[in-house]
Amino acid sequence: MPTLILIRHAQASFGAADYDELSALGHEQSRALGQALKALGIVPDAVCLGAQKRHRQTWEGINQALGHIVPPRILPGFNEFDFSGLIEARYAGRARPDNLHTERRAHFKALRETVLEWQQGEISDPPESYAAFAARVRTARTEAMSEGHETVLVVSSGGAIGQTVGDVMGAPADAMIRLQLQIKNCAMARLIVTPRAEHLSTFNETPHITAANEARLLTYS
Structure with a gap:
C-alpha cells in the first residue's frame, strides 16, 4: 500500500540566534536515523522536504546512509508554523514571561497556551491563521503522494506532523499541540494512503x- 513516512527534523538550535540550524547533536541524530532506515530496508521512491534549513540538513544526514540520488521535492506546505511570530503576536502589548525564547519550560508552556488561543481565533494579526496552516499541511500531503510513488519520505516539523496525525484521526483541533509536544527529534509517523482515505499506521x-544511545540521542526540540 502507498505509504507516506513523515519524519520530524533533528534537534535544532533552541535559544540560538538561528533556531533553523541543526545542532551538532542534531546532525548526529539524522545520520543515526539514516543508518537505522537502511538497516530496516526502507528505501523511499521519492523524498519531499519542507523549505526550512533544518529539514534539508536532516535529510542530508539521513541520506548519507541511504544514498538516494533523486533530488527531493521542496513543498513549503510542510513548513512549521511561525511559532516565534505567533508568540510575539500573542504578547503584543502584554507582559510576557521571563526567558520566553531561551528557557525551555517557559517557552513550551507559552507555546501550548498560544496555539490554543490561535486555534480559537483569539490572537490578533497572527503571521498565519490556523485554518490556513491546516489547509496547507493537508495540501502538501496530497502533493507528496500525487506522483503515484509507493513509499514517500517527508522531512517536516512537529507542528505539521501533529496537525497531520490529528487530522487523519479525526481528533479535535487542540490535539495538534498535544501531539506536537510529544514528537521526538527524528521520530517517524507512517500513513497508509488510499484513494479514499489516509490511515495512521505508526506514530513517534x-x-x-x-x-x-538513548541518554544522548533522545530529544524533543
Whole structure:
C-alpha cells in the first residue's frame, strides 16, 4: 500500500540566534536515523522536504546512509508554523514571561497556551491563521503522494506532523499541540494512503534510539 513516512527534523538550535540550524547533536541524530532506515530496508521512491534549513540538513544526514540520488521535492506546505511570530503576536502589548525564547519550560508552556488561543481565533494579526496552516499541511500531503510513488519520505516539523496525525484521526483541533509536544527529534509517523482515505499506521517511531544511545540521542526540540 502507498505509504507516506513523515519524519520530524533533528534537534535544532533552541535559544540560538538561528533556531533553523541543526545542532551538532542534531546532525548526529539524522545520520543515526539514516543508518537505522537502511538497516530496516526502507528505501523511499521519492523524498519531499519542507523549505526550512533544518529539514534539508536532516535529510542530508539521513541520506548519507541511504544514498538516494533523486533530488527531493521542496513543498513549503510542510513548513512549521511561525511559532516565534505567533508568540510575539500573542504578547503584543502584554507582559510576557521571563526567558520566553531561551528557557525551555517557559517557552513550551507559552507555546501550548498560544496555539490554543490561535486555534480559537483569539490572537490578533497572527503571521498565519490556523485554518490556513491546516489547509496547507493537508495540501502538501496530497502533493507528496500525487506522483503515484509507493513509499514517500517527508522531512517536516512537529507542528505539521501533529496537525497531520490529528487530522487523519479525526481528533479535535487542540490535539495538534498535544501531539506536537510529544514528537521526538527524528521520530517517524507512517500513513497508509488510499484513494479514499489516509490511515495512521505508526506514530513517534525512533528506530535510531537504542538502550545504548538513548541518554544522548533522545530529544524533543
